[in-house]
Amino acid sequence: WRIRKRRNAEKPPEGRYSTLQDRLCELGRFGQKTGAGFYKYIDGRTPMADPAVEQLIAEHAKSQGIAQRVIGDDEIRKRCIYPLINEAAKILAEGIAQRPGDVDVVWVYGYGFPIWRGGPLRYADATGIRTIYEEMLAFERVHGTHWTPAPLLAELATTGGEFAHWKGAQWAIPR
Secondary structure (H helix, E strand, O other), rough: HHHHHHHHOOOOOOOOOOHHHHHHOOOOOEEEEHHHHEEEEEEOOEEEHHHHHHHHHHHHHHHOOOOOOOHHHHHHHHHHHHHHHHHHHHHHHOOOOOOOHHHHHHHHHHHHHHHHHHHHHHHHHHHHHHHHHHHOOOOOOOHHHHHHHOOHHHHHHOOOHHHHHHOOOOOOOOO
């Protein structure tokens, strides 16, 4: 919370910004260590839904003009995985990682990405780069620039390319 406050004072947040976390902290709800955060904690460890927080969320959404809705598992997965794919496209284009497979290996063996998916970039190829690109543009329209597709992702989407065939400025298979 202190870091958020300091960063916000130095550079105000762009786009959508939720003050809900700040409000919870102002109420002394710092999570398990205080017995309350987004949840109440029974025995210091077991989270339990808290009607007071649900009320704060409803009030916050109303004040921001946000219609509350149920968000399904598929959208939650996309919101978790698409930014990962987007960031991977940036680090490939910047030369931080040499090959898409390098990114996949790190995520599978270093971070526990599901091995049967082959890593986030293999997952992107299997899902369809164009589909991911278009869905990210839809998220961008609603949620702001955090969802802007990386230039490499946009290039692959518009040319029909795949990460599996990308090798820097060169392509393994001619386009």
